[in-house]
Amino acid sequence: MTxxxxxxxxxxxxxxxxxxxxxxxxxxxxxxxADGAVGLGETYGDAPHLSLLTRAAAALxxxxxxxxxxxxxxxxxxIGAVDVPDRHGLTGGSTTAKTLAKVVAPFEVALLDLQGxxxxxxxxxxxxxxxxxxxxxxAYLFYKWAGHPGxxxxxxxxxxDPDGIVAQARTLIDxxxxxxxxxxxxxxxxxxxxxxxxxxxxxxxxxxxxLDPNAAWTPETSVKVAEQTDGxxxxxxxxxxxxxxxxxxAALAPMPxxxxxxxxxxxxxxxxxxxxxxxxxxxxHHYWGGLxxxxxxxxxxxxxxxxxxxxxxxxxxxxxxxxVHLAASTxxxxxxxxxxxxxxxxxxxxxxxxxxTGGAVTVPDRPGLGVTLDQDALARLHENYLxxxxxxxxxxxxxxxxxxGYVKRRPRW
Numbered sequence: 001m002t003x004x005x006x007x008x009x010x011x012x013x014x015x016x017x018x019x020x021x022x023x024x025x026x027x028x029x030x031x032x033x034a035d036g037a038v039g040l041g042e043t044y045g046d047a048p049h050l051s052l053l054t055r056a057a058a059a060l061x062x063x064x065x066x067x068x069x070x071x072x073x074x075x076x077x078x079i080g081a082v083d084v085p086d087r088h089g090l091t092g093g094s095t096t097a098k099t100l101a102k103v104v105a106p107f108e109v110a111l112l113d114l115q116g117x118x119x120x121x122x123x124x125x126x127x128x129x130x131x132x133x134x135x136x137x138x139a140y141l142f143y144k145w146a147g148h149p150g151x152x153x154x155x156x157x158x159x160x161d162p163d164g165i166v167a168q169a170r171t172l173i174d175x176x177x178x179x180x181x182x183x184x185x186x187x188x189x190x191x192x193x194x195x196x197x198x199x200x201x202x203x204x205x206x207x208x209x210x211l212d213p214n215a216a217w218t219p220e221t222s223v224k225v226a227e228q229t230d231g232x233x234x235x236x237x238x239x240x241x242x243x244x245x246x247x248x249x250a251a252l253a254p255m256p257x258x259x260x261x262x263x264x265x266x267x268x269x270x271x272x273x274x275x276x277x278x279x280x281x282x283x284x285h286h287y288w289g290g291l292x293x294x295x296x297x298x299x300x301x302x303x304x305x306x307x308x309x310x311x312x313x314x315x316x317x318x319x320x321x322x323x324v325h326l327a328a329s330t331x332x333x334x335x336x337x338x339x340x341x342x343x344x345x346x347x348x349x350x351x352x353x354x355x356x357t358g359g360a361v362t363v364p365d366r367p368g369l370g371v372t373l374d375q376d377a378l379a380r381l382h383e384n385y386l387x388x389x390x391x392x393x394x395x396x397x398x399x400x401x402x403x404x405g406y407v408k409r410r411p412r413w
Contacts, residue, residue, distance in 0.1 A: 001029070001030070001031055001032075001057035001058070001060050001061065001107075002029070002030040002031075002032070002057070003027055003028070003029055003050065003053045003054055003057050004027065004028045004030070004378060004382050005025065005026075005027050005045045005050055005382065005385045006025070006026050006027070006028055006045060006316075006349065006378065006381035006382050006384065006385050007023040007024065007025050007026075007045070007381060007384040007385040007388045007390065008023065008024055008026070008314075008316070008344060008347045008381055008384060009022065009023065009024075009344075009345070009347065010022060010023060010024035010314055010343065010344075011142075011144055011147075011148075011154050011156055011343055012144050012145040012147065012148050012149075012154075013142040013143075013144050013184070013343065014142060014143040014144055014145070014184075014187045015088075015090065015142070015184055015186060015187065015214055015395060016090075016185075016186030016187065016213060016214040016215065016216040016408070016410060016412065017087075017088040017089060017090055017214070017395040017396050017408050018088075018394075018395030018396040018397070018398055018399035018400070018406065018408060019145070019395055019398055019399045020314070020395060020398075021390055021393065021394070021395070021398045022148045022151070022388070022390075023384065023385075023388040023390050024045075024314035024344075024393075025044065025045030025046060025385065025390060025391075025392075025393060026042055026043065026044065026045045026314075026315065026316055026319075027042070027043050027044065027045045027049070027050055027053055027106070028040070028041075028042055028316075028318065028349055028373070028378060029041035029042070029043065029053070029057075029106040029107060029109075029110050030110070030373065031060075031065075031107065031110040031111060031113075031114060033065060033114050033118075035118075037114055037117045037118070038114075038373065039065070039109075039110035039111055039112070039113035039114035039117070039368065040109070040110055040113050040318045040369060040371065040373055041105070041106030041107055041108070041109040041110035041113070041318065041322075042106060042109070042315065042316055042318035042319040042322070042349075043102065043105060043106035043286055044102065044286065044313075044393075045385070046086075046391070046392040046393055047391040047392050048084045048392070049084060049102065049103070052079045052082065052084065052099070052103045053103060053106070055078050055079055056074075056075045056078045056079060056103050056104075056107065057107075058078070059074050059075070059077065059078035060074055060075070060078075060107060063111075065111045065114045065115055065118065066111075066115060068108055068111060068112075068290075068292065071104065071107055071108060071111060072100075072104055072289075075100065075103055075104050075107065076100055079099075079100065079103055081096045082096060082099055083095060083096050083099055084099045084102075086393070087392060087393060087394045087395075087396070087397075088393060088394070088395050088396070089410075090214055090261070090313075091260060091261065091264060091284070091287055091311070091313075092260070092261040092262060092263075092264035093264070095265060095267075097265055097266075097267065098264060098265050098287055100289075101265070101287055101288055101289030101290075101293065102286065102287045102289075104289050104290055105285055105286050105287070105288070105289055105290040105293075106286075108289070108290030108291065108292065109285070109290060109291060109318075109322045109369070112126055112290075112291060112368075112369075113368040113369045114368065115368075116367045116368035116369070117367045117368040119367075120367050121367060122325065122363075122364060122365050122366060122367060122368065122369075122370060123291070123322070123325040123368060123369055123370075124325040124326075124328040124329040124363060125329075127291060127292070127295055127325065127326065127329035127330075128295070128329050129329060130328050130329060130363060131328065131329060131330070131331045132327075132328055132363070133328075133362065133363055134358075134360040134361065134362050134363065135323075135324045135327040135328055135337065135360055135361050135363060136179060136180070136336040136337070136359055136360040137176075137178065137336055137337050137338070137339045137341075137356060137359060137360065137361065138178060138180040138181060138182045138210070138336040138337065138338055138339075139169055139172040139173055139176070139178035139180070139181045139182065139342075139359075140172075140182050140184070140312065140338055140339060140340060140342070140343075141159070141165055141168055141169055141172070141181060141182065141183045141184065142159065142168075142183075142184045142343075143159055143160060143164075143165070143184070143185075143187045143188065144156065144158060144159050144160075144168075145158060145160075146158040149401075149402050155345070156168065156171070156343075161192075161196075162192075162195050162196040162198075162199035162200075163199070165183065165196045165199065165200065166196075166199050166200060166203045169181055169200060169203070169204065170203070172342055173204070173359075175342065176342060176356045176357070176359060177356075177357060177358040177359040177360075178207075178336075178356075178359040179207060179208075179336065179358075179359040179360075180207055180208040180209070180210070180234065180335075180336045180359070181200055181204060181207050181208070181209050181210070182209075182210040182211075182212060182237075182338060183196060183197065183200070183209070183210070183211050183212070184212055184214070185211050185212060185213035185214075185216070186212075186213030186214045186215070186216030186217075186412070187216075189413060190213075190217060190221055190224070190225050190413055193211065193213070193225075194225060194228050194229060197209055197211055197229055197232055197233070198232065201232050208234035208336075209232055209233055209234060210233060210234050210235055210236070210237055210258070211225075211229065211233055211236055211237065212237035212238060212258075213237075213238065213239055214238055214261065214410070215238050215239070215240055215241035215242075215261055215410045215411065216239075216410060216411055216412045216413060217239050217240050217411050217412075217413050218240060218245075218411045218413070219240050219245045219248040219249050221239075221240075221411070221413050222236075222239035222240045222245075222249040222253070223248075223249055223252045223253065225239060226239070226249065226252070226253035226254060226255060227252075227253075227254070229255070230254040230255065231254075233255045234255070234256075234335070235255055235256040235257065235258040235279070235280050235307075235309075235335075236253060236255055236256075236257055236258070237257070237258040237259065237260070237280075237282070238257075238258070238259050238260065238261045238262070239257065240411060241261070241262070241410055241411065242262055243262050243263075243268070243271050243272055243275055243277045243278075244275070244277075246259065246262055246275075246277040246278055247275035247276060247277035250275075250276055250277055250278065250279065251276075256279035256280050256307065257277070257278050257279055257280070258278065258279070258280035258281070258282060258307075258309060259277075259278045259280070259281060259282065260281075260282035260284060260311040262277065262278065263277075263278055263281050264287065264288075265288070266296075266297070266300075269300060272306075273304045273306075278306065279306060279307060280306065280307040280308065280309055280335065281297065281301055281306055281307070281308055281309075282308075282309045282310060282311035282338070283297055283298065283308055283309070283310050283311065283326075283333070284310065284311040284312075284313075285322060285323070285326060286313070286319070291322060291325065291326045294326055294330070295326070295329070295330060298330045298331075298332045298333060299332075301332060302331075302332045307332070307334065307335060308330065308332050308333045308334070308335070309333065309335035309336070309337060309338070310323060310326075310327060310333065310335075310337035310338060311338055312337070312338035312339045312340050313340065314340045314343065314344070315339075315340055315341070316344065316347075316348050316349050316350070317341075317348040317349065317350035317353040317354065317371055318349065318350060318369065318371060318373075320339060320341055320353070320354055320361070321350070321354055321364070321369040321370060321371045322369060323337060323339070324354060324361050324363055324364070325363070325364075325369065325370075328363040336359070339356070341353075341356060342356070347381070348374070348377065349373060349374055349377050349378050349381060350371040350372060350373060350374060350377075351371075351372045351373070351374040351377075352371070352372070353371070354370075354371065396408045
C-alpha cells in the first residue's frame with residue numbers, strides 16, 4: 001500500500017465557506033498485488049485524513065483483494081473510533097462512522113480496480129453491469145475572482161455578476177458540451193443569485209438549472225427563493241441547514257430539494273424519509289464508504305422514491321473514473337453528475353484522463369477502472385504538495401487574509 005499526497009492548482013472559487021485556496025489537496029492510493037498489478041484510489045489530502053490513511057495502509061498489508069468486508073473491519077481496527085471534521089463543512093457534519101467511511105473508500109476502489117484487472121472485467125461489471133454507455137455531467141459554475149490575490153488573472157476570468165456567470169457557462173458548454181448547469185450559490189444576497197439563474201435561463205433556455213447555496217439561507221429565505229425560481233430549477237440543493245429546516249422548505253417549495261449536506265450517512269436516511277425532507281440525494285463515494293456503499297444508498301433511495309445525483313469536490317482522474325463506473329451501473333442515478341474536472345485545466349495523475357465530450361463521459365470497458373497512473377505526473381504533484389505550504393483545506397481563513405472582516409455564517413440570509 002502506498003499513499004501519496006498531491007496538490008494541484010485551483011482557481012479562487014467562492015462558496016458559503018469562503019474561497020478555494022491556490023492549491024487543492026488530494027491523496028493517491030496505490031495497492032500492489034502479488035502479481036505486480038496496481039489498483040488505484042483517490043481521496044482527500046488533508047493532514048488529519050492522511051494520518052488515518054497511513055495507519056490503515058500499514059494494517060492492510062496482505063489483505064485479500066476480494067475480501068471487502070474484511071477491508072472495512074481491518075480499517076476500523078486500525079484507526080479506532082475517531083471523528084475528523086472538515087473545516088469547510090460543505091459536506092455536512094462528521095461522525096466516527098463517516099470518518100471510517102472516508103478512510104475505507106479509496107482502498108475499496110483500489111481493490112475493485114485490482115479485482116477487475118484480475119478477472120479481465122471493468123469495475124462496472126463488478127457493481128452489477130452497465131445500464132448506460134455514457135454518463136452525463138453538469139457544467140459546475142462558481143462565482144470567482146479574476147485570480148488569486150497577488151497572482152496574475154487566470155484564464156477563466158472573473159464571475160461576480162449574472163453576466164460573468166453566463167460567460168462562464170458559455171465557456172464550459174462550448175468546451176465540454178454540457179447539457180445541464182449548476183450554480184454554486186450562497187455567496188451573494190439571494191436576489192443577486194436569482195438574477196443569475198434568470199440570466200442563465202434566458203441564455204440557455206433548454207438546459208436544466210440547479211442552484212446550491214450550501215445552507216446559506218434560513219428556511220424562510222429558502223421558501224421565498226423557491227417561489228421566485230418556480231419553473232426555473234431542476235432542483236434546489238441544500239438551501240438551508242439540517243433535516244428539520246429542509247423539511248420545512250420541502251413542504252412549500254415547488255421544486256425538489258437535493259442534498260449532500262444533511263443526508264451524508266445511512267443513519268440520516270430514516271428521518272429524511274419520515275420528514276420528506278429531501279427528494280434527491282447526491283451520492284459521493286469518497287465519504288459514503290466507497291462504490292458498493294453508494295450502490296446500497298441508491299437502492300434505498302429507489303425504495304422510497306428519492307432521486308439520486310452525484311456530488312463532486314476538487315478531484316483528479318482516478319476519482320472521475322470511479323464516479324463513471326458507479327454511475328454507469330446505477331439505474332436510479334438519472335440526474336447529471338457534478339464534476340470539478342474542468343477547473344483543473346488538464347492537470348491530472350492519470351496518463352489518459354477520461355474525456356468529457358458532449359457533456360458526458362463514455363464508460364470505459366477496459367479491465368478495472370480503465371485508467372493508468374502517470375508516475376511522472378504523480379511525482380510532480382507530490383512535489384507541489386511538499387512546496388505549497390497547505391496541509392488542510394480552509395476556505396474561510398484564506399478569504400479572511402484578504403477580507404479580514406469576513407465571517408463564515410450559516411445561515412447568512
